Amino acid sequence: MYFLKLIARNSLRHKLRSALTTLGIVIAVLAFGLLQTVVDAWYAGADAASATRLVTRNAISLVFPLPITYRDRILQVEGVRTISFANWFGGVYISERNFFPQFAIDAKRYFQIYPEIVIPPEQLESFLRDRKGCVVGRKLAQTWGWRVGDVVPLRGTIYPGTWNFTVRAIYEGRDAATDEVQFFFHWEYLNETLRQSAPRRADTTGIFVMDIDDADRAAQISQAVDATFKNSLAETLTETEKAFQLGFVSMTEAIVVAIRLVSFLVIVIILAVMANTMAMSARERLSEYATLKAIGFPPRFVRRLIFGESITIAVVGSVIGCLLTFPVARAFAAKMGTLFPVFQVSTQTVAFQLVAGLVIGLVAAVVPSIRAGRVRIAEGLRAVG
Amino acid sequence: MGTMVEARNLSKSYRRGGQTVPVLSDINLDIDAGEFVALMGPSGSGKSTLLNLVAGIDKPSGGRLRVNGLDIATMSETQLADWRAQAVGFIFQFYNLLPVLSAFENVELPLLLTHLSRRERREHAEAALEMVGLSDRLKHYPSELSGGQQQRVAIARAIITDPQILVADEPTGDLDRASAAEVLGLLERLNAQMGKTIVMVTHDQRAADAAHRLIHLDKGVLINGQRDAQPATRAGLS
Amino acid sequence: MPVPISYSFRNLSTRRFTTVLTVSGMALVVFVFATVLMLEEGLRSTLVTTGAYDNALITRRSAGAEVQSAVDREQAAVAEMRPEVALDGAGMRLVSRETVVLISLNKRDSDKPSNIVIRGIGEQGLPLRPQVKLVAGRMFRPGSSEIVAGQSIGERFIGAGIGERLRFGMRDWTVVGHFDAGGTGFDSEIWGDNEQLMQSFRRTSYSSVLLRLQDAERFDVFKTALENDPRLTVEVKRESVFYAEQSEVLANFIRILGLTLSIIFSTGAVIGAMITMYAAVANRTAEIGTLRAIGFRSRSILWAFLLESLFMGALGGALGLALASLMQWVSFSTMNFQTFSELAFSFTLTPRIALWAMLFALAMGLLGGFLPAVRAARLKVVDALRAA
Numbered sequence A: 001m002y003f004l005k006l007i008a009r010n011s012l013r014h015k016l017r018s019a020l021t022t023l024g025i026v027i028a029v030l031a032f033g034l035l036q037t038v039v040d041a042w043y044a045g046a047d048a049a050s051a052t053r054l055v056t057r058n059a060i061s062l063v064f065p066l067p068i069t070y071r072d073r074i075l076q077v078e079g080v081r082t083i084s085f086a087n088w089f090g091g092v093y094i095s096e097r098n099f100f101p102q103f104a105i106d107a108k109r110y111f112q113i114y115p116e117i118v119i120p121p122e123q124l125e126s127f128l129r130d131r132k133g134c135v136v137g138r139k140l141a142q143t144w145g146w147r148v149g150d151v152v153p154l155r156g157t158i159y160p161g162t163w164n165f166t167v168r169a170i171y172e173g174r175d176a177a178t179d180e181v182q183f184f185f186h187w188e189y190l191n192e193t194l195r196q197s198a199p200r201r202a203d204t205t206g207i208f209v210m211d212i213d214d215a216d217r218a219a220q221i222s223q224a225v226d227a228t229f230k231n232s233l234a235e236t237l238t239e240t241e242k243a244f245q246l247g248f249v250s251m252t253e254a255i256v257v258a259i260r261l262v263s264f265l266v267i268v269i270i271l272a273v274m275a276n277t278m279a280m281s282a283r284e285r286l287s288e289y290a291t292l293k294a295i296g297f298p299p300r301f302v303r304r305l306i307f308g309e310s311i312t313i314a315v316v317g318s319v320i321g322c323l324l325t326f327p328v329a330r331a332f333a334a335k336m337g338t339l340f341p342v343f344q345v346s347t348q349t350v351a352f353q354l355v356a357g358l359v360i361g362l363v364a365a366v367v368p369s370i371r372a373g374r375v376r377i378a379e380g381l382r383a384v385g
Numbered sequence B: 001m002g003t004m005v006e007a008r009n010l011s012k013s014y015r016r017g018g019q020t021v022p023v024l025s026d027i028n029l030d031i032d033a034g035e036f037v038a039l040m041g042p043s044g045s046g047k048s049t050l051l052n053l054v055a056g057i058d059k060p061s062g063g064r065l066r067v068n069g070l071d072i073a074t075m076s077e078t079q080l081a082d083w084r085a086q087a088v089g090f091i092f093q094f095y096n097l098l099p100v101l102s103a104f105e106n107v108e109l110p111l112l113l114t115h116l117s118r119r120e121r122r123e124h125a126e127a128a129l130e131m132v133g134l135s136d137r138l139k140h141y142p143s144e145l146s147g148g149q150q151q152r153v154a155i156a157r158a159i160i161t162d163p164q165i166l167v168a169d170e171p172t173g174d175l176d177r178a179s180a181a182e183v184l185g186l187l188e189r190l191n192a193q194m195g196k197t198i199v200m201v202t203h204d205q206r207a208a209d210a211a212h213r214l215i216h217l218d219k220g221v222l223i224n225g226q227r228d229a230q231p232a233t234r235a236g237l238s
Numbered sequence C: 001m002p003v004p005i006s007y008s009f010r011n012l013s014t015r016r017f018t019t020v021l022t023v024s025g026m027a028l029v030v031f032v033f034a035t036v037l038m039l040e041e042g043l044r045s046t047l048v049t050t051g052a053y054d055n056a057l058i059t060r061r062s063a064g065a066e067v068q069s070a071v072d073r074e075q076a077a078v079a080e081m082r083p084e085v086a087l088d089g090a091g092m093r094l095v096s097r098e099t100v101v102l103i104s105l106n107k108r109d110s111d112k113p114s115n116i117v118i119r120g121i122g123e124q125g126l127p128l129r130p131q132v133k134l135v136a137g138r139m140f141r142p143g144s145s146e147i148v149a150g151q152s153i154g155e156r157f158i159g160a161g162i163g164e165r166l167r168f169g170m171r172d173w174t175v176v177g178h179f180d181a182g183g184t185g186f187d188s189e190i191w192g193d194n195e196q197l198m199q200s201f202r203r204t205s206y207s208s209v210l211l212r213l214q215d216a217e218r219f220d221v222f223k224t225a226l227e228n229d230p231r232l233t234v235e236v237k238r239e240s241v242f243y244a245e246q247s248e249v250l251a252n253f254i255r256i257l258g259l260t261l262s263i264i265f266s267t268g269a270v271i272g273a274m275i276t277m278y279a280a281v282a283n284r285t286a287e288i289g290t291l292r293a294i295g296f297r298s299r300s301i302l303w304a305f306l307l308e309s310l311f312m313g314a315l316g317g318a319l320g321l322a323l324a325s326l327m328q329w330v331s332f333s334t335m336n337f338q339t340f341s342e343l344a345f346s347f348t349l350t351p352r353i354a355l356w357a358m359l360f361a362l363a364m365g366l367l368g369g370f371l372p373a374v375r376a377a378r379l380k381v382v383d384a385l386r387a388a
Helices: A002-011 A015-042 A070-076 A107-113 A121-129 A138-144 A187-197 A215-228 A241-251 A253-284 A286-295 A299-336 A347-373 A377-382 B047-055 B077-087 B103-113 B118-131 B147-159 B177-194 B205-210 C005-014 C016-048 C073-080 C151-156 C194-200 C216-228 C239-245 C248-283 C285-294 C298-329 C351-378 C381-386
Strands: A053-058 A080-088 A102-105 A133-137 A151-156 A161-173 A183-186 A207-212 A236-240 B003-016 B019-032 B036-040 B062-067 B088-091 B165-169 B197-201 B213-218 C055-060 C095-106 C113-121 C133-137 C146-150 C165-168 C171-180 C189-193 C208-212 C234-238 C331-336 C341-346
Touching: A002 A299, A002 B103, A015 A253, A015 A299, A015 A347, A015 C248, A053 A215, A053 A241, A070 A080, A070 A207, A070 A215, A080 A107, A080 A187, A102 A187, A107 A121, A107 A183, A107 A207, A121 A133, A121 A161, A133 A138, A138 A161, A183 A187, A207 A215, A215 A236, A236 A241, A241 A253, A241 C113, A253 A286, A253 A299, A253 A347, A253 C016, A253 C248, A253 C331, A286 A299, A286 A347, A286 A377, A286 B077, A286 B088, A286 B103, A299 A347, A377 B047, B003 B047, B003 B197, B019 B047, B019 B197, B036 B047, B036 B177, B036 B205, B047 B062, B047 B165, B047 B197, B077 B088, B088 B147, B103 B118, B103 B147, B118 B147, B147 B177, B165 B177, B177 B197, B177 B205, C005 C016, C005 C298, C016 C239, C016 C248, C016 C298, C016 C341, C016 C351, C055 C073, C055 C216, C055 C239, C073 C095, C073 C208, C073 C234, C095 C165, C095 C194, C113 C194, C113 C331, C113 C341, C146 C151, C151 C171, C151 C331, C171 C189, C189 C194, C216 C234, C234 C239, C248 C285, C248 C298, C248 C351, C285 C298, C285 C381, C298 C351
Parallel strands: A102 A183, A133 A161, B036 B197, B036 B213, B088 B165, B165 B197, C113 C189, C146 C171
Antiparallel strands: A053 A207, A053 A236, A080 A102, A080 A207, A133 A183, A151 A161, B003 B019, B003 B062, C055 C208, C055 C234, C095 C113, C095 C208, C133 C171, C146 C189, C165 C171, C331 C341
16 A cells, blocks of 8 residues: 555656656557557458358459359359349549449349348338439438438549439448448449440449358358359459458558558657656656665565556556547547548457557566666665756 | 674775775774764765665675674675664665655655554554654655754654664754754664664764764774774763 | 857767667657658659650540540540651651550469559550560560569569469460569559450450650640540540559558658657656756856757757657668558559658658757756746755
């Protein structure tokens, strides 16, 4: 108890110094947490993937289409329950900055395969009836102030021209991790337009998505699908949804690695600051430590005093930093809008933050505590703070 | 009564740069239990060093040193720490109180090294503070006390574990005349009424006057021999 | 009369441990700051130098990248016949009709996929790009299933080494040579015969048409003529401008992320400097009193402490820059958001970046040292001396 009293009072001794140090730790832990959350957001698609969904694309690359006729043949493969398909539209809404994903889909079955996209039944009905209709995510609608009935014009880049869609439904994500920034419209509408303007590009799709009956057989079913189309004009590559999403992440892997490294760097920076603070405080109190040793306290008492103070400041700072991470993350997500559709602070991140704080407190105190523990009493007594 | 401090051929030197600098040479000294001695000498004479050796906070380079029968020159650091906790009380020129602790808590500090309960510690601390006349200042922090009061708190801390020997390094060095007189009076009482052996380093003539015996050092050697030839100005040896 | 500069400098070296720690914190922040700027610069310089100023690139209107673009034979013919188009020594028009697709290749070290650009080029494809030089093997023979790859692609991706084969479009393609494109975007590409690739992919239109202008200044005439032609739905850009624009999204992303991080990190370093300087003031109160008593004015005291902090900033900046310059040996490759394809670039240090980094470091020193220096300057002489 006495010990804790000493630590608490020593921490409060230099209020400005302790406040500044704590502030530094708060900022560092906050930055660390945010960066880890950015990395998590990068993997959000992969994390939200279902184990019973497969994605089939052209084996050369996503840029090449697949014939729509493949659909019936894939459905024949044992284990495939439902199949739908989607084309990446890549249109521009007003300006290139306003990026959000747009897909031309086989609507009826697509939403069966993605039950986490929750659409009110009347809205779904009205969408299915309007071939120029579209379904948009709640966050997307909020960002642009779209309401059911509004017309949204998109400038095509892959499929040229101006395309107008009427918002017929706004979906919500079933889980916190569901992307609510997507834009869906009827593949039929895209296809019938292409038949007129660019017939060679009609009757194709970008990917097939399938729901399978047994997650454990995903590998076999994938191979079976690909075997069906081996040696044809458009060979396929079928993989689990998770692998498909991870493929994207790995393409920008360098950025993810860089962000991870930088998030640890901030801990190192604040470690230097904290170590400095503890070293200065310990040096100033050398005569006190010498006095304690003279009275008969063992060196480990002195060491523990310094560790205790360092850890107290670090833990207080990291707890505050953890708590602040949540509102700051929300504000950040709002600012980033559609770039990071899912931006959640995970429990693992919070755990890392707390551990980081603890590590900072421990490591910063090592050198000063060893030095103070070893202080030769006679010299220490002579030291002027 | 017996001999409290027995030094034979005691020496101490430091390494500075590549050289060995002798601070104390061939000290032979006896201090009886219950004596109040003052170590005096010009600066650099080694008096503080001798005090540190006797108090067990520094180790001699050579010779033998027994305090209250224990050969402290050969004790390990841990043993010395434990020994100091129960055998030695310290009084410093600049009081060396912990600024974050109140007078009461500073006095209580050495008792943490014992197994006394919280209530027992409180009783001892209050008693010690009463003995030095500061019962009304229990909760004050050092920054709220005058120099003289701080030194008295330090003295209370020094005696709380009932040590056999008190070492004081310039106890009145930073005090005005009145406070110095108070502190010296306290030391005299501790010596006379409680039989504490006091070894004090001082420049101050008044402090020297309070002591029974003066021991002079210059350039690391005793100026006078084993049993001081100069008569004590106060009686007090029993 | 100012306090001598050496006072500030020597005080730093007396408390070495503290100075080292504070300077290290600042150095790390400057390192992050400089590295981000270097990465952005590397990206820009890679893409800016990718195209030539006197080449014009024709794509379909509104296509963001060549992969999304389609230019059919009639439109290509109209563009080629324009008088502004340059001729080579033999009287041939300097034009290359090209097809750009992406294929998914796996990295040699991690087996993870990346989208690599495959570019079908015409006969003039290489002459139109003088910065590209063959460094190993030989050029592909026109009309064959041979391809050449950028050297870095050949090293990093399975199937792209000389002698290796890639399979796509129902054919095997053999890599017969590697080229070095001088650190431009073409380093991340694989090239083959355009007609062969088009056949293989069953394409009837090109992705883009690249041609050289006789007179680079007549570009606007050329552009207006083609873009206003009612038969055509094309967009014309200088080749250099086209590729520079392709770096924008990624460059902005890097810059915004990096600057945000640097500012946040710098707060930590500034706090560190403040703590150090406040302690310095507190420990040297007696000294300050003495200096004032001797006759130095409070402004001189302010400057002396501020200088100390600025010195630390300068040291941190120099150290951080030195560390950042080591990054020039590291290469960076990622998917370019705009083109969806792999792009390799590196960290490029320029004098401008070095200047910004030092200014940033000095700013940190200034911010960290200001308030403590003010406190030092405001000490009353009497109080300061009493603390001795």
